[in-house]
Amino acid sequence: MLTQEQAVEIRVLARQGHSIRQIAKMLGVSRNTVRRYLKEPTVPRYSPRDPRPTKLDPFHDYLRERVKQAHPLWLPATVLLREIREQGYQGGASQLRAWLARLKPSRPDDGPAVRFETEPGQQMQADFVVFRRAKSPLSAFVATLGYSRMKAAGLLVDCGTANRLVGDWLAEVANVRVHATLGERPIDRWRHEQGQLTPLPQALRRAWGPLLGERPGPVPHESLQHPLSVYESIREACA
Template sequence: MIQWEQTMEIKILRRQGKSLRRIAHEVGMAVNTVRKYLQHEGRPFYKKRKTVETKLDPYKPYLQERVKQARPFCLPATVLLREIRDQGYRGGVTQLRLYLNSLTPVVCEEVVRFETEPGAQMQMDWIEFRKGKNPLSAFVATLGYSRVSYVCFVENEKLSTLLQCHEDAFDYFGGIPSQALYDNMKTVILARDAYGLGKHRFNSGML
């Protein structure tokens, strides 16, 4: 944006009979810029920017609903990133974090770590490192009481692989917990809210 003094200078030079090219040279602007300011009586002239759709836009309704359901707690961006990537999102986490910040203007309460009794619960999830011809993932199982973890690297996230990882984890820990908690694993949960809010469609092989 040019200053009011520059606008007046352009108008005065024009009244003195100077050409647009000469005015542009004296004020250090492009000829077209000088012409536009003269046509619009010195008021700034801007073209409306075209709205460019981002990679995240198709997933914003889903994110809004997930954030709304979680309040007053905050869902980690990494968890939501995994969920929308399962739906086809190919963008980065930075864009996601910026959008989530715009949805949570107030300070959220910290998520309190859930303590369990010994042998009561084991939490499991996939960590994806690489896709393509040579995929690489890790199965991670963590005991709720001691926070001891078992990690196994695998080439796929199929149900048969998941079941084998369960058995290996049980052998490693020396027992079977009373409860298994899955962090939205796509091998376990085939479709979120398939039968209504909070009623997911599970892989029948896990039932």
Template sequence: MITQQEFIMIHELKKQGYSIRAIARITGKDRKTISRHLKNDQLAVIKRTNNKQSKLADFEGFIIERVAQSKARIPSIVILKEIRELGYTGKLRILQDFLKREYDKRLKDDPVVRFETAPGYQAQVDWTTVRNGKSPIHAFVMTMGYSRTSFVIFTNNMAEDTLIKCHDQAFNYFGGVPQTILYDNMKTVVDVRDAYGEGKHKFNSQFHNYAKDTGFVIKLCQPYRAKTKGKVERFNQYLKSNFYRPLVSKLNCGGIIEITIELLNSYINAWLNEANNRIHGTTNKRPVDLLQEELSALNQYVVKVLPQQLPLAKSTLNIELLPKVALVPIQQPSLNNYDRLVV
């Protein structure tokens, strides 16, 4: 075997008048090797193929069938135990690589499709963490599926009692309760998926009772399909990039002002007012106008918290928000890019 550089050198030395013996002496190659390569204009590339069969090959059909049987991802260690009983002697890593390719293939074959809901039928809820560490800050976000109107409030925890209080604030903000609310598999909402059969979940008892008393039905995303609630997910991204980070950068210049949940909540309403009053790129209408169409379809909300506890809407029939507490002047980024993120 010779390299491309050696091949070029052999031909160059030959052009310069060196004999095969001299070229062999200079390059350290056998004379027969030199002679053979001088007969060719290009270096022949030898393709090596690995014909060795993977230890997993005999079990791939079984694994593919097992993966297709379950909507959720099956832990690799579970499948490893099953195929070990069938005679597999290979390593876990081989199985994990194969499973990754199979699940990636399933995601490509299962594209995310945007779906629209009737007025008042659905809202989507999510937590997003804007700061980790010893003093974390989380944002509770609820987005109405029809109008895309969104509500945000910042907290220092995601406990069950806090989750319920955040819902109360959101319902007070929107002026009613949607018929259904879509969640991912947060522990404060669901204890065990499919506990009583497919689609029959064991919900957190306190939150389930709250949902029944308040008048909405809990809906869950499929496992590993959080994009089902893509409207609120995309709003989370925008909230961080166009509200939280610019605000923190401005207020925390020089490290003088401490960023707290109270401070963030004092600014969020003005920003929401702008977001909910823009022309939305998908609906071509203002979310606040579409929310007026939803009001008649919302279930009545019995006020359990006072609007004065946190700055919210002035009334359930008027979504004009209270002015922000202008602690420090700040120029917020434009919302022109919002419609590319929120669907």
């Protein structure tokens, strides 16, 4: 059986005045095949094939639930890949990404992102968020150095077990994998950046002692994000 494109091409060539012999030679098929397709009133179509089973099939329900739990945030494929591999998944990342693409909601184009790089010890990004878990909120703090992308993170408000798990993730995954943008491991770049960092002032160490110790204390739940003008004023005061 010919493809739909070949069947259409036979009719097009016939309307252009080509003989059956010429069409058969041009398409590499027999003359009887050309005659049959010219006589049939409709173009034959292949019946749709049943989807082939994949290694990812047993994990579809789990992945849908994880995507639903994270909404409106979107979990990276690398995170989900690590989770299902711990459950026995033996397929590749490309198969997972292709399947997740069907679940990802469309978003408006905000234009190209503007990336910038800084010298060692010059810039750090800090994020703070509060997860609401019934009556027990869970606070998280993440800091990322701009040059090396070395990360430090902590789950606050008396969450020792959670902090140990985060520490394992930083040591075994986040800081030792090759960074997609830099093409290097954060831990390797951090060794170069480490010499450019300055110790935390003693006054801040005393004030932040509960947060820097082994048992972090509670922190306020209000937002720690401020307008850029606030940070500009601080920069000018320190200049």
